[in-house]
Amino acid sequence: MNHSHHHAHRDHSAGEPRQHGKSSATAHSRRSDIGHDHAGQDAHDRHAGHSVAMFRDRFWITLLLTMPTVVWSEMIQHWFGYAAPKFTGSGWVPAVFGSAVFLYGGKPFLQGALQEIRDRLPGMMTLISLAITVAFVFSLAVTLGAPGNDLWWELATLVAIMLLGHWIEMASITQAQGALRALAKLLPDKAVRLTGDGGHEDVPVSELKTGDILLIRPGASIPADGEVREGKSAVNESMITGESKPVDKTVGAKVIAGTLNGQGSLRVEVTRTGEQTALAGIMRLVEQAQQSRSRAQALADRAARWLTFVAIAAAIVTAAVWTALGAPWAYTIERVVTVLVIACPHALGLAVPLVIAISTTLGVQHGLLIRDRRGLEEARNLNIVVFDKTGTLTLAEHRVVAIATDSELSNNEALCLAAAVERDAEHPVARALLLSAEERGLQVPTSTDFASEAGRGVQARVDGRVWWVGGPGLLRERDVQPSASLQKAAEQAADAGRSAIYLLDEDSVRAVFAVADAVRPESKEAVRLLHDAGIEVAMLTGDSQAVARSVAAELNIDTVLAEVLPQDKAAVIEKLQAQGKRVAMIGDGVNDAPALVSADVGVAIGAGTDVAVEAGDVVLVRSDPRDVPAIVALSRATYRKMVQNLWWAAGYNIGAIPLAAGVLAHWGLVLAPAFGAVLMSASTIIVAINAQLLRRAPLDRLRP
Numbered sequence: 139m140n141h142s143h144h145h146a147h148r149d150h151s152a153g154e155p156r157q158h159g160k161s162s163a164t165a166h167s168r169r170s171d172i173g174h175d176h177a178g179q180d181a182h183d184r185h186a187g188h189s190v191a192m193f194r195d196r197f198w199i200t201l202l203l204t205m206p207t208v209v210w211s212e213m214i215q216h217w218f219g220y221a222a223p224k225f226t227g228s229g230w231v232p233a234v235f236g237s238a239v240f241l242y243g244g245k246p247f248l249q250g251a252l253q254e255i256r257d258r259l260p261g262m263m264t265l266i267s268l269a270i271t272v273a274f275v276f277s278l279a280v281t282l283g284a285p286g287n288d289l290w291w292e293l294a295t296l297v298a299i300m301l302l303g304h305w306i307e308m309a310s311i312t313q314a315q316g317a318l319r320a321l322a323k324l325l326p327d328k329a330v331r332l333t334g335d336g337g338h339e340d341v342p343v344s345e346l347k348t349g350d351i352l353l354i355r356p357g358a359s360i361p362a363d364g365e366v367r368e369g370k371s372a373v374n375e376s377m378i379t380g381e382s383k384p385v386d387k388t389v390g391a392k393v394i395a396g397t398l399n400g401q402g403s404l405r406v407e408v409t410r411t412g413e414q415t416a417l418a419g420i421m422r423l424v425e426q427a428q429q430s431r432s433r434a435q436a437l438a439d440r441a442a443r444w445l446t447f448v449a450i451a452a453a454i455v456t457a458a459v460w461t462a463l464g465a466p467w468a469y470t471i472e473r474v475v476t477v478l479v480i481a482c483p484h485a486l487g488l489a490v491p492l493v494i495a496i497s498t499t500l501g502v503q504h505g506l507l508i509r510d511r512r513g514l515e516e517a518r519n520l521n522i523v524v525f526d527k528t529g530t531l532t533l534a535e536h537r538v539v540a541i542a543t544d545s546e547l548s549n550n551e552a553l554c555l556a557a558a559v560e561r562d563a564e565h566p567v568a569r570a571l572l573l574s575a576e577e578r579g580l581q582v583p584t585s586t587d588f589a590s591e592a593g594r595g596v597q598a599r600v601d602g603r604v605w606w607v608g609g610p611g612l613l614r615e616r617d618v619q620p621s622a623s624l625q626k627a628a629e630q631a632a633d634a635g636r637s638a639i640y641l642l643d644e645d646s647v648r649a650v651f652a653v654a655d656a657v658r659p660e661s662k663e664a665v666r667l668l669h670d671a672g673i674e675v676a677m678l679t680g681d682s683q684a685v686a687r688s689v690a691a692e693l694n695i696d697t698v699l700a701e702v703l704p705q706d707k708a709a710v711i712e713k714l715q716a717q718g719k720r721v722a723m724i725g726d727g728v729n730d731a732p733a734l735v736s737a738d739v740g741v742a743i744g745a746g747t748d749v750a751v752e753a754g755d756v757v758l759v760r761s762d763p764r765d766v767p768a769i770v771a772l773s774r775a776t777y778r779k780m781v782q783n784l785w786w787a788a789g790y791n792i793g794a795i796p797l798a799a800g801v802l803a804h805w806g807l808v809l810a811p812a813f814g815a816v817l818m819s820a821s822t823i824i825v826a827i828n829a830q831l832l833r834r835a836p837l838d839r840l841r842p
Contacts, residue, residue, distance in 0.1 A: 200243035236290030371402025449481030489783030513755020517773035537656030542627030634688035
């Protein structure tokens with residue numbers, strides 16, 4: 139499957155065929171598609187094989203060679219009214235140093251032009267090379283006796299300014315792509331592995347195997363994904379998940395390679411090493427995102443290619459017109475060189491790649507891993523976001539979501555008593571009661587004489603009194619009836635699809651707990667932020683209508699799509715698209731893979747340690763639904779910067795080419811080649827600075 143085929147369903151606005159119902163296997167092909175898509179880009183990358191250091195060093199050496207070229211130039215001496223020192227052969231100084239600048243400083247441009255011509259994709263390297271080659275040949279001819287004024291100083295300053303522009307451009311892109319290098323540095327070189335005899339040894343991280351037990355000392359980086367077997371600590375996972383607070387780790391908790399241990403000591407069993415770790419998965423996704431192509435990039439590339447043809451045509455027309463008007467040969471060549479220089483689509487070529495690199499880095503910093511640029515690009519157009527319920531809007535774990543008590547007990551007192559009775563039980567209701575008490579910061583008292591009866595409930599003694607906790611079966615067994623208010627609370631829980639759990643003492647029902655899959659604390663904020671952005675919110679679930687409506691009411695969700703089987707989720711997404719809606723699907727990437735692939739934007743929940751999700755355009759490292767509006771904000775900010783840069787880069791050329799050709803020469807307004815190079819470089823720098831301003835996009839404000 140090629141990339142355009144895969145995205146047929148995204149391009150229906152352009153009249154392309156819609157295609158849905160793809161299996162999760164389709165998602166797997168995205169990775170290879172992205173790599174394939176980038177191959178063509180690499181083939182004509184004007185900076186292939188170049189580095190920031192190379193352009194920096196070449197610029198400074200070229201600047202040194204340019205100085206004597208300018209100082210001994212007759213035109214410069216005449217303009218500034220000074221005389222350069224004269225000695226035997228001093229008249230050849232501009233030619234010798236100008237030639238050195240052309241051969242040394244111009245080498246990257248000449249090599250780049252040859253590659254572009256070989257690939258039949260002429261671009262800015264071709265234009266720069268044409269400009270400096272024409273200036274060099276003409277100046278050499280004049281130096282050897284042909285009529286006219288040489289352009290040695292213009293040639294030298296032009297090359298120096300071009301090198302400076304490329305140095306700035308390369309530095310900007312390299313800085314933006316620093317996310318990968320920063321991630322790579324997170325992993326330590328060595329690990330402390332425990333040996334069978336109770337000792338330990340330092341081993342290279344590359345030698346670790348699944349099942350090894352590692353000692354993680356306070357303040358050390360964790361070398362591999364694993365599970366805590368002994369110890370207690372808090373681990374800083376912000377570099378991977380973006381979560382600012384350290385995460386408590388006790389026995390059974392999972393830890394992520396590259397995260398930083400706090401004050402405690404941990405013994406961790408290795409579960410994944412090397413390429414299988416979450417960190418390696420994140421690095422792969424970042425790399426793919428920086429390589430994947432966007433429609434805006436394709437547009438910019440086409441515009442740059444057309445501008446190259448327009449510039450060459452404009453140079454030919456300029457030469458023909460000025461020759462026909464009888465202008466001196468030197469003046470005509472100077473106009474041609476200026477047109478070629480000022481028309482270099484340098485800013486146009488930088489406009490989109492730099493924004494892409496910066497937005498990818500921003501995404502990583504905010505826990506958003508962009509697998510496919512086109513998905514991020516599409517996010518700005520969304521008008522409905524569909525959330526899978528379980529594990530996305532909810533915790534996929536039961537909690538006490540409502541409490542009703544008689545007049546003698548407070549809610550917290552009732553919860554403490556129920557949790558104490560259930561302390562030794564192992565079923566989900568017991569866990570729900572205990573976790574709910576812990577999350578409220580309650581001190582659960584000790585209990586004795588614990589006894590359990592299957593299907594009825596449990597009993598235990600707390601503070602000298604016997605208490606029972608159970609469902610409706612317990613009421614029948616003990617032949618008690620709840621009061622009217624507690625009966626009403628139990629009925630409300632049943633209507634909402636929640637389990638009603640009762641707390642009883644010797645005589646009566648003292649409290650009712652509604653137990654259900656708890657809504658994430660962040661979900662309400664996420665829905666509000668999406669509404670603020672003008673986006674409708676829907677919930678897709680296999681649960682009953684009663685459960686779904688209860689969660690939707692709590693979160694203020696617009697549309698409920700309940701009792702949907704996993705295999706039918708993709709069809710629901712397609713039905714929404716058939717109504718003309720741009721749909722994002724948010725799910726866990728396993729059951730929801732077909733729906734994620736069918737949606738205009740697929741967002742997979744990564745849950746921290748499992749980020750290499752094959753379905754979806756964007757992976758959320760944290761399972762935080764508030765990151766969904768952050769995707770929309772990043773998409774809109776990125777698009778704004780791309781459009782601003784493209785307009786500036788294209789508009790500058792539209793205005794500058796006629797000026798360079800000498801259209802206003804009659805009124806004494808002409809551009810020298812070197813001034814043209816200054817303008818062109820200034821345009822590039824403006825585009826680079828504007829792209830850097832994307833870093834100020836208010837993504838943080840979306841997360842309280």
